[in-house]
Amino acid sequence: DAGVIQSPRHEVTEMGQEVTLRCKPISGHNSLFWYRQTMMRGLELLIYFNNNVPIDDSGMPEDRFSAKMPNASFSTLKIQPSEPRDSAVYFCASSPRPRVLRRFFGPGTRLTVL
């Protein structure tokens, strides 16, 4: 089992550019979660999907952030336009379904916005 796959592992971009982070959940997992980790705010849940449908996006910081899950094996988190304060590590996690206790985390994407 390859686990949760995220790409890229590192992204450096300039302010104003569009950034797209990608996630492939574990096969068979129906729930997918996007988290952001910063020094100031710790680990925050941005949005989660169940069966490709967004269930709760109340953690998405503002309209510049959007997330999609077009199918069960792929999700994207897009930031447009990016700002320096978006610099963080973004984690994707999956679980078989929301009620399963354990989250399986990906390795994260470190985003730096200059």
Next chain:
Amino acid sequence: AQTVTQSQPEMSVQEAETVTLSCTYDTSESDYYLFWYKQPPSRQMILVIRQEAYKQQNATENRFSVNFQKAAKSFSLKISDSQLGDAAMYFCAYRSGHGSSNTGKLIFGQGTTLQVKP
């Protein structure tokens, strides 16, 4: 809304000694779950231990154990016989029970960085 607080940004322990990481939480729910996750320098998030709120017995996983005080809303992690590989950031997390509309969410504390000295 539920909150999780880890008041110790950094802790250190001598190898082979015991260390306790603190976590408190706030909730009005009676059914919930608590977790400790470990994040080593590789950034991977690893589940260390979990506790069901309805269970009075403290969870134990090898050298890791918790002190769950439901009335005090406290959930500390004890690491016995600390090893160099235990050095990492540790996150305490809360999840609502199955009957809640929030059941999908994991709410994390700010994290505690643990240093293990040889």
